[in-house]
Amino acid sequence: MPSITFLGESIEVDAAIIAEGLGLSPARLQERMREGGITSLCERGIDADEGRYRLTFLSPGRSFRLVVDAQGNILERSRVDGSPRRRGIA
Numbered sequence: 859m860p861s862i863t864f865l866g867e868s869i870e871v872d873a874a875i876i877a878e879g880l881g882l883s884p885a886r887l888q889e890r891m892r893e894g895g896i897t898s899l900c901e902r903g904i905d906a907d908e909g910r911y912r913l914t915f916l917s918p919g920r921s922f923r924l925v926v927d928a929q930g931n932i933l934e935r936s937r938v939d940g941s942p943r944r945r946g947i948a
Contacts, residue, residue, distance in 0.1 A: 862913075
């Protein structure tokens with residue numbers, strides 16, 4: 859069963875996956891999301907990456923990235939500790 863669900867133009871990711879990736883409990887993740895402390899970015903692949911999506915979740919001091927296919931299967935996951943701005947990412 860895919861871990862990610864596509865609903866029209868929306869993408870739904872189980873909170874437990876994001877929480878684990880950011881090193882938070884699911885309850886703390888939801889609290890931080892309501893406060894605006896967690897943001898996300900979705901990028902759709904083109905050319906050789908057609909049919910793939912890169913989902914990035916950002917919190918202060920940590921980012922978590924998933925690469926998924928069009929069926930919602932997780933192909934890659936990675937976490938980076940430290941501020942994105944400090945690493946030269948605007």
